[in-house]
Amino acid sequence: MTLEELRDAYLAAQLAGDRRGALALIVDEGVKKKIPVPSLARDVIQAAQREIGRMWEENRISVAEEHMATAISQVALAHLYQHAAPERPKNKKIVVACVEGELHDFPARLVADALDLEGYGVRFLGANVPIEGLLAILAKDTPQLLALSVTMSFNVGALRIAVQRVREKFPGLPVAIGGHATLWSANIGRELAPDAIGGDAASMVEAANRLLDGKTT
Amino acid sequence: MSSALEKVKSEARALSSAIADEMFQNPFWEHRYKERASKHTHEDGLFHLQYLEQAYLANDVEIMVSYARWLRTVLVSRGMTTRHLKMNFAILSRKLSDLLQDEARNFVTILDAGERALQYIAGPARELQKHAADLGEDARRMLSLNESSWMQRPIGQPGIGAFDAVEDLLSYGADALAANNRELLSAYARVLGELAEDPSDLLAAIKTAIERSAMSAETKREAAAVFERSAVP
Numbered sequence: 001m002t003l004e005e006l007r008d009a010y011l012a013a014q015l016a017g018d019r020r021g022a023l024a025l026i027v028d029e030g031v032k033k034k035i036p037v038p039s040l041a042r043d044v045i046q047a048a049q050r051e052i053g054r055m056w057e058e059n060r061i062s063v064a065e066e067h068m069a070t071a072i073s074q075v076a077l078a079h080l081y082q083h084a085a086p087e088r089p090k091n092k093k094i095v096v097a098c099v100e101g102e103l104h105d106f107p108a109r110l111v112a113d114a115l116d117l118e119g120y121g122v123r124f125l126g127a128n129v130p131i132e133g134l135l136a137i138l139a140k141d142t143p144q145l146l147a148l149s150v151t152m153s154f155n156v157g158a159l160r161i162a163v164q165r166v167r168e169k170f171p172g173l174p175v176a177i178g179g180h181a182t183l184w185s186a187n188i189g190r191e192l193a194p195d196a197i198g199g200d201a202a203s204m205v206e207a208a209n210r211l212l213d214g215k216t217t
Numbered sequence: 218m219s220s221a222l223e224k225v226k227s228e229a230r231a232l233s234s235a236i237a238d239e240m241f242q243n244p245f246w247e248h249r250y251k252e253r254a255s256k257h258t259h260e261d262g263l264f265h266l267q268y269l270e271q272a273y274l275a276n277d278v279e280i281m282v283s284y285a286r287w288l289r290t291v292l293v294s295r296g297m298t299t300r301h302l303k304m305n306f307a308i309l310s311r312k313l314s315d316l317l318q319d320e321a322r323n324f325v326t327i328l329d330a331g332e333r334a335l336q337y338i339a340g341p342a343r344e345l346q347k348h349a350a351d352l353g354e355d356a357r358r359m360l361s362l363n364e365s366s367w368m369q370r371p372i373g374q375p376g377i378g379a380f381d382a383v384e385d386l387l388s389y390g391a392d393a394l395a396a397n398n399r400e401l402l403s404a405y406a407r408v409l410g411e412l413a414e415d416p417s418d419l420l421a422a423i424k425t426a427i428e429r430s431a432m433s434a435e436t437k438r439e440a441a442a443v444f445e446r447s448a449v450p
Contacts, residue, residue, distance in 0.1 A: 059291075157270070157271065185275050
């Protein structure tokens with residue numbers, strides 16, 4: 001089965017609400033056929049999610065079907081993670097969080113998993129992280145990098161506040177931003193001047209390696 | 218935060234209600250969407266303002282451009298047409314100008330960019346949009362000459378007067394061409410028949426206007442076919 005065929009079969013299982021079938025495809029046609037885990041995450045699960053998003057936009061599936069499909073992908077990612085062999089630990093911590101108000105945590109989840117498999121110690125805070133909560137975690141965990149995710153453009157205001165408050169309190173902490181909203185405006189990158197802008201999980205891993213190369217805890 | 222933006226944020230609900238009040242003069246909304254009409258129209262109005270705010274703060278019209286195109290896909294697939302979204306933006310522009318006077322300039326620039334972004338980029342859909350004003354005028358002229366009952370209705374009646382009905386059909390036609398989905402126009406023609414009267418005269422007049430227009434042969438062929446096959450049986 002090619003990757004495209006696997007993606008299509010996985011998508012069909014999602015739309016049928018067939019969680020076991022979707023997981024079986026990932027394991028039997030993916031992991032057992034030695035397809036690298038990052039490729040399965042990106043080219044099967046993430047690609048299928050993009051198609052799910054497009055299908056909702058075009059009113060080919062309902063909100064409930066979209067949620068069902070996304071829930072299956074959350075389980076599939078967790079399952080895939082168990083089969084992955086991470087790189088040697090780098091002894092560096094990265095906090096990954098969606099800004100306050102941002103409910104779409106799937107892209108950030110992909111980034112967190114990819115960074116984890118790269119050998120980083122990742123604290124994934126998930127969706128809609130209140131700024132005060134984020135600052136408290138950063139004070140407690142003292143990571144070497146913070147990655148903030150924003151999908152919907154109307155949450156960019158929360159991104160601005162988060163970047164400003166983090167820089168005030170932790171001036172030496174590199175901040176990376178990513179998510180669909182950063183693609184809708186190049187000016188956001190120019191305005192906030194983050195240490196990195198990650199378009200996807202692979203580019204965020206690349207950015208982390210670049211920013212943290214040679215740095216130790 | 219600028220005082221202009223503060224005023225926009227404080228008046229968000231009133232602005233959203235103002236859009237809804239004008240749009241709802243067209244009976245299409247309640248007929249087609251029933252109790253969801255009011256809720257979704259108000260929500261959409263607030264979303265427009267949220268994206269407008271972000272485009273303003275980032276000094277980047279591309280945020281509104283991307284939003285407009287994305288939202289058009291969502292709305293057209295749910296029975297609305299590009300013209301409805303353009304009207305939303307135009308009403309909001311006008312209300313912001315009333316509210317802010319000279320300070321509205323940047324917001325209006327952003328909304329104008331959003332409206333322009335709703336022009337299809339290429340192909341028969343773009344060409345039909347580009348010629349819509351002339352096609353509409355020609356179609357209404359024919360309807361008058363043929364003494365169509367549509368011309369007996371108050372021409373300016375929102376949604377179901379001859380002016381809006383022809384403009385909306387042309388907009389649905391462009392959307393149908395862009396999506397390669399004739400049902401987008403057919404479905405609206407049926408609704409128009411339920412709301413007002415049989416739109417066959419309108420569809421025929423638009424088809425004739427298309428056939429004798431200065432558009433390319435390809436566009437004329439495809440657009441005429443869409444309007445012919447959308448005729449209510």
